[in-house]
Amino acid sequence: MIRSLLSADYPRSRVVAAILVAILVALALAPFLFPGARSLAVAAKILVFILLVASYDLLLGYTGIVSFAHTMFFGIGAYGVAIASTRMGPGWDAIAIGIAFALVLSTLLALVIGLFSLRVKAIFFAMITLAVAAAFQTLASQLSEFTGGEDGLSFKVPEALQPSFELFEDTVLGASIDGRLLTYYLLFSAVLALFLLLLRIVNSPFGRVLQAIRENDFRAEALGYRTVVFRTMSNVLAAMFATLAGALLAIWLRYNGPDTTLSFEIMLDTLLIVVIGGMGTMYGAVIGSALFVFAQSYLQDLMGWISGSFEAVPLLAALFSPDRWLLWLGVLFVSSVYYFPTGVVGRLRARAPARGLS
Amino acid sequence: MSTQSQAAAQRPAGTAERPAAATRSRTPRAADVDRLPWLLVPLLALLALPLVGSLPSWVTLTVAGLAMGMIIFIIASGLTLIFGLMDVLNFGHGVFIALGAFVAVSVLGPMGALTGSASMAANLVAVGAAMLAAMAVAGAIGYVFERLIVRPVYGQHLKQILITMGGMIIGEELIKVVWGPEQIPLPLPQGLRGAYIVGDAAIEKYRVIAVVVGLAVFVAMLFVLNRTKIGLLIRAGVQDREMVESLGYRIRRLFVGVFVAGSALAGLGGVMWGLYQQNVIPQMGAQVNILIFIVIIIGGLGSAGGCFVGALLVGLMANYTGFLAPKVALFSNILLMVAILLWRPQGLYPVAKR
Numbered sequence: 039m040i041r042s043l044l045s046a047d048y049p050r051s052r053v054v055a056a057i058l059v060a061i062l063v064a065l066a067l068a069p070f071l072f073p074g075a076r077s078l079a080v081a082a083k084i085l086v087f088i089l090l091v092a093s094y095d096l097l098l099g100y101t102g103i104v105s106f107a108h109t110m111f112f113g114i115g116a117y118g119v120a121i122a123s124t125r126m127g128p129g130w131d132a133i134a135i136g137i138a139f140a141l142v143l144s145t146l147l148a149l150v151i152g153l154f155s156l157r158v159k160a161i162f163f164a165m166i167t168l169a170v171a172a173a174f175q176t177l178a179s180q181l182s183e184f185t186g187g188e189d190g191l192s193f194k195v196p197e198a199l200q201p202s203f204e205l206f207e208d209t210v211l212g213a214s215i216d217g218r219l220l221t222y223y224l225l226f227s228a229v230l231a232l233f234l235l236l237l238r239i240v241n242s243p244f245g246r247v248l249q250a251i252r253e254n255d256f257r258a259e260a261l262g263y264r265t266v267v268f269r270t271m272s273n274v275l276a277a278m279f280a281t282l283a284g285a286l287l288a289i290w291l292r293y294n295g296p297d298t299t300l301s302f303e304i305m306l307d308t309l310l311i312v313v314i315g316g317m318g319t320m321y322g323a324v325i326g327s328a329l330f331v332f333a334q335s336y337l338q339d340l341m342g343w344i345s346g347s348f349e350a351v352p353l354l355a356a357l358f359s360p361d362r363w364l365l366w367l368g369v370l371f372v373s374s375v376y377y378f379p380t381g382v383v384g385r386l387r388a389r390a391p392a393r394g395l396s
Numbered sequence: 397m398s399t400q401s402q403a404a405a406q407r408p409a410g411t412a413e414r415p416a417a418a419t420r421s422r423t424p425r426a427a428d429v430d431r432l433p434w435l436l437v438p439l440l441a442l443l444a445l446p447l448v449g450s451l452p453s454w455v456t457l458t459v460a461g462l463a464m465g466m467i468i469f470i471i472a473s474g475l476t477l478i479f480g481l482m483d484v485l486n487f488g489h490g491v492f493i494a495l496g497a498f499v500a501v502s503v504l505g506p507m508g509a510l511t512g513s514a515s516m517a518a519n520l521v522a523v524g525a526a527m528l529a530a531m532a533v534a535g536a537i538g539y540v541f542e543r544l545i546v547r548p549v550y551g552q553h554l555k556q557i558l559i560t561m562g563g564m565i566i567g568e569e570l571i572k573v574v575w576g577p578e579q580i581p582l583p584l585p586q587g588l589r590g591a592y593i594v595g596d597a598a599i600e601k602y603r604v605i606a607v608v609v610g611l612a613v614f615v616a617m618l619f620v621l622n623r624t625k626i627g628l629l630i631r632a633g634v635q636d637r638e639m640v641e642s643l644g645y646r647i648r649r650l651f652v653g654v655f656v657a658g659s660a661l662a663g664l665g666g667v668m669w670g671l672y673q674q675n676v677i678p679q680m681g682a683q684v685n686i687l688i689f690i691v692i693i694i695g696g697l698g699s700a701g702g703c704f705v706g707a708l709l710v711g712l713m714a715n716y717t718g719f720l721a722p723k724v725a726l727f728s729n730i731l732l733m734v735a736i737l738l739w740r741p742q743g744l745y746p747v748a749k750r
Contacts, residue, residue, distance in 0.1 A: 104557045154737075161485045161697070164557050165689040169730055172686045176726045302682065306565060313558060356573045365569030372562035375555055376548060 045241040051387045085229045086287045091311045092323035093279030099317035101272040102252035107167035110174045111144045111277040113300035115284025120191040120294040128194035148277035152270035175300045190295020316381025433744040444716040452596035463603035465711025466610020471665030472688040474658020480634040480698025482651045487560040490681025491567030492659045496530035496666025497676040511585035519585035530667045531660040538659025571678045579677040582670045696743025
C-alpha cells in the first residue's frame with residue numbers, strides 16, 4: 039500500500055522520514071493544532087509551495103533544465119481561476135473552466151518555448167525563459183480590463199468555500215467547520231494527490247529517462263531517446279503542475295494580482311527552496327517549503343532582534359534589519375550550492391546507512 | 397542611419413566575422429565575409445521611416461535608439477566576452493550595472509558646483525569622474541565576485557546559473573544596505589539637459605553624448621581585440637581555449653582580466669543608464685539584465701560584433717515601436733529575438749566551437 043503510494047521511492051533516511059511524517063501530520067491537522075487565521079494561512083502557503091516547488095524540481099532536479107518562467111505558469115493558473123470567476127460569477131463551473139483554459143494555455147506556451155529553445159544549450163533556455171517571463175508579467179499588468187492590471191482581481195469562490203459558510207452549528211474539536219476550513223482541506227487533498235502523482239512520474243520509466251538526460255544527454259541520445267522530446271515533455275508537465283498550484287493559491291486567497299503569483303521574487307523563492315531542500319528529491323520540496331515559509335516569518339523576527347541589539351553600529355544594524363532577510367537567504371543559497379549541493383534531504387540521506395537503498 | 401555608424405560598420409564586419417569565418421572554413425565558401433547582419437541596422441532604420449511618417453521625428457527616434465543601443469552594448473559587451481572566453485554565463489552581471497549607477501549617485505551628489513553649472517565642460521568633468529569611480533568600484537567588486545562566486549564552478553553550467561543568480565541576490569541586497577531600498581533621483585547635470593535643434597528634429601544632448609561614448613568604447617574594444625597581443629589571445633581563447641593554454645599562456649589570468657574589464661564596463665553602462673532614466677533603484681540591474689540577455693542571444697553568444705549589432709537593433713526597435721505602438725513596444729525585444737533566431741538559430745554571429 040505505502041509502496042505503491044510512494045511509487046517505491048522511500049525517504050531512505052530515518053530522519054527524513056520522521057520530518058516528513060511530522061510535516062504531514064502538522065499540515066493534516068493544522069486547523070485543529072494551530073487555530074487562528076494567520077497560522078492557517080501559513081499552512082496553506084506551505085501547501086501551495088510544496089506543489090509549486092515539486093513541479094519545479096521535476097524540471098531542475100530531475101531533468102537538469104533551468105527555467106525562469108515557472109512563475110509564469112503559476113500565474114496563468116491563478117489568473118485562469120480569477121478571470122473565470124470574475125466573468126462567470128462564483129461557482130464550481132467557473133473554477134473548472136478557468137483551470138481548463140489555464141492548463142491548455144500553459145501546455146501550449148510550454149510546448150512552444152520548449153520546442154523553440156530546448157534544442158540548444160541549457161543557458162539559452164534559461165535566458166529565453168527569463169525574457170519570456172518578464173514579458174508575460176508586463177502583459178498581465180498591461181491588459182488591465184482583463185486581468186485587473188496592477189491591482190489584480192478580487193473574486194468570490196463557490197458558496198461552500200466562503201468564510202461565512204458553516205457546515206455544522208457547533209465547533210468540532212475547538213474549530214468551527216466553516217468555508218475556510220473546507221478550502222484548506224481541498225488544498226490539502228489536492229496537493230497530496232498531485233504530489234504523489236509527481237512522485238509516480240519521476241519514478242516511472244519516463245522519469246528515469248529524464249534523469250539519464252540530466253546525467254548525460256549525449257549518452258541518452260545515443261541510447262535512442264529523443265532528448266528534445268523528453269525535455270519538452272518534462273517542461274510541459276512541470277508547467278501543468280505549476281498551473282494547478284497557481285489555481286489552488288487563487289482559490290485560497292480569493293484574489294490574484296501580478297505580485298502574488300508572477301513576481302520574480304516567487305521565482306527566486308522557488309529556486310531557493312529547491313536547492314536548499316535538495317535537487318532531484320521530491321521530498322526536498324516538502325521539507326524545503328516547510329522550512330522556507332517558516333523562515334520567512336521567523337527569520338525576520340530573529341533578525342529584528344539582532345538588529346535591535348546592534349543599534350550602536352548602524353551598518354551592522356542595517357545588515358540585520360528584517361527587510362534584508364533575502365540577503366541572508368542568498369548567502370545560505372550560495373553556500374548550499376557549494377557545500378550541500380544535494381540539499382537537506384541529500385545530506386540526511388548520505389548520513390543514513392546504505393541499507394535503505396533497496 | 398548616421399554616416400558615423402556606417403563607417404563603424406565597415407571595419408568590424410571583418411573582425412567580428414572571424415568566429416563565423418572559422419565555422420565556414422569547413423565549408424568551401426570560406427573567403428566571403430558575412431556582412432548581412434550589419435545591413436540589418438540601416439535596413440530597420442529605413443523600414444521605420446515610412447512608418448513613422450515625418451522625417452524630424454524619425455531622426456529623433458533614430459538617435460534615441462542608437463543612444464540606447466550604445467548604452468546596452470557597453471553593458472552587454474563584457475558579458476558576451478566573458479561567456480565566449482570562459483563559457484561562464486554570469487547571471488549576476490546586473491549587479492555591476494546597479495552598482496555603477498549608485499556609485500555615480502554618491503559621486504555626483506557632492507559635486508553640486510560642477511553639475512549645477514551651465515557649462516558643458518564642467519558637467520562633463522563631473523560625469524567623467526563619476527564614470528571613472530563607477531568603473532573602478534565595479535571592477536574591484538568584479539574581481540571579488542569572480543574569486544568567490546564564479547571560480548569554484550568553472551565548467552558546471554547548472555551550478556553557474558544558480559550561483560551567479562545567488563550572487564545577484566546578495567549584491568542587490570548589499571546595495572540596499574548601503575544606499576537604501578528606495579528609488580534615488582539621478583538628474584542630468586544642468587548643461588547636458590535640453591536638445592540640439594537640427595532642422596526640425598530635436599536631438600537631446602545627452603543622447604549624442606551616449607552615442608559618442610558608446611562609439612569610443614566600441615572602437616577602443618576593437619583596437620584592443622584586433623591590434624594588441626592581449627586581444628589576440630582573447631580572440632584565440634574564444635576560439636580554442638585549450639590550444640591557447642597548451643601554447644603556454646595562462647588563460648585563467650586573462651579571463652580574470654576580461655571579467656574585471658567586463659564588470660567595469662557594466663559599471664560605466666550603469667552610470668549612463670542611470671542618467672538616461674534619471675533615477676536609480678536597486679532592482680535596475682535585474683531589469684537591464686533581461687535586455688542584455690536578449691542582446692547577446694541575438695548577437696550570438698560570445699561575439700563582440702554580434703553584440704554591437706544586436707544592441708543597436710534592440711535600441712532602435714524599442715524606440716520605433718514605442719512611438720508607433722506603445723503596447724507592442726513591451727514585447728518588441730522578444731519579437732525581434734524570435735525573428736532573428738528563426739533566421740539564424742545560433743544568433744547573428746555564431747561562435748565557432750558552440
